[in-house]
Amino acid sequence: MTSIDERLESAGEDVRNAFGNGPMSVDLARPQRRLAGFALAFVLVALVIGAPAYLLRGEATPPPASGTSPPRELEPPSM
Amino acid sequence: VAQHGRRLVGLAYTLVGSHSVAEDLVQDALIAAYRQCDEVGRMDDPAAWVRRVVANRSVSHVRRRMTEARGLARLGGQRQQHVIVQVSDESEALWAAVRRLPRRQRQIIALRFHDQLSMSEIADVLGCSKESVNTHLRRARATLSRLFPEGDSR
Numbered sequence: 001m002t003s004i005d006e007r008l009e010s011a012g013e014d015v016r017n018a019f020g021n022g023p024m025s026v027d028l029a030r031p032q033r034r035l036a037g038f039a040l041a042f043v044l045v046a047l048v049i050g051a052p053a054y055l056l057r058g059e060a061t062p063p064p065a066s067g068t069s070p071p072r073e074l075e076p077p078s079m
Numbered sequence: 080v081a082q083h084g085r086r087l088v089g090l091a092y093t094l095v096g097s098h099s100v101a102e103d104l105v106q107d108a109l110i111a112a113y114r115q116c117d118e119v120g121r122m123d124d125p126a127a128w129v130r131r132v133v134a135n136r137s138v139s140h141v142r143r144r145m146t147e148a149r150g151l152a153r154l155g156g157q158r159q160q161h162v163i164v165q166v167s168d169e170s171e172a173l174w175a176a177v178r179r180l181p182r183r184q185r186q187i188i189a190l191r192f193h194d195q196l197s198m199s200e201i202a203d204v205l206g207c208s209k210e211s212v213n214t215h216l217r218r219a220r221a222t223l224s225r226l227f228p229e230g231d232s233r
Contacts, residue, residue, distance in 0.1 A: 003229040004220055008177075011170035012192035015089045018166050024084020026109045 083126070084109065086194070087133050093174050093189040094137035095144075104140060108132040127204045130194070134186045134204065141178065176226050177219075184219035187212055 084105060091101035112119050112129050119125045166174075177188050183205070190201045198216075202209045 004224045004227060007169070007173055007227060008188065008192040008223070011166075011173040012093075012195070014166040014170040015093055015174070015193055016086070019089035019092065020085045021083055022085045023082045024088065024105065024109070026084075026113060027106055028110065028113065030106055031110060 087129065090130065090189055090193050091133050091137045093193045094134065094178065094185060095140055096175065096178055100140060101137075104136050105133055108136060124203065127200070130190070130204045131206065134190065138182045138185060173223070173227065176223060180219050180222060181215075183207075183211075184215045184222075187215045188219050188223075191216065 087105045087108070088098075088101045091104045092098060095101055095104065108129050111132055112125065119128055122128055177185055180188065186205060187201055190196045190204060196204065198209050198212050201212045205212070
């Protein structure tokens with residue numbers, strides 16, 4: 001056995017001891033929770049982007065500045 | 080398979096270096112096995128299938144994480160470090176070097192020295208030939224021997 005093998009054996013044993021070899025419960029609700037998390041994140045992003053745009057929708061065309069003459073009406077074409 | 084779930088977390092840890100990520104990867108693999116229980120249950124060795132899923136997902140995760148880290152580095156940020164598991168500094172340094180090996184070599188070292196599988200068991204788990212396992216193992220040993228020369232105890 002080479003030296004690097006001994007070191008790797010020892011490093012492997014170290015991790016095995018740290019984690020043990022016991023059972024592990026499977027969390028079957030995890031995919032649904034993850035999906036709900038993604039959906040919530042999507043809604044939040046949509047709100048953050050969409051809400052300001054919704055609130056500012058009426059202010060897209062600013063009123064004419066004071067002191068400017070109103071637009072003149074077109075004269076009818078001369079015969 | 081879930082009876083030895085902690086051992087699977089250890090395997091994932093050797094490949095990703097993060098306890099919480101290793102737990103997540105094993106949970107995902109066990110859920111995948113549960114969903115395909117008819118198919119997996121008919122296999123000669125369902126544990127080998129789950130090991131393969133864990134090993135493959137672990138290296139995919141590391142690849143994604145490295146891409147993220149490169150992106151964050153460009154933006155001047157830094158990735159949050161995960162909880163460190165209680166292993167000696169020397170072991171951690173060795174596993175960190177293993178994580179920098181090519182994908183197949185990484186998986187073979189983890190399955191050989193963490194899971195203590197034989198060459199033919201590793202070949203079964205990874206779906207490759209025993210000769211291929213031997214070749215990758217020899218290359219990995221050579222690289223690690225260069226990084227950790229004899230008598231150099233870090």
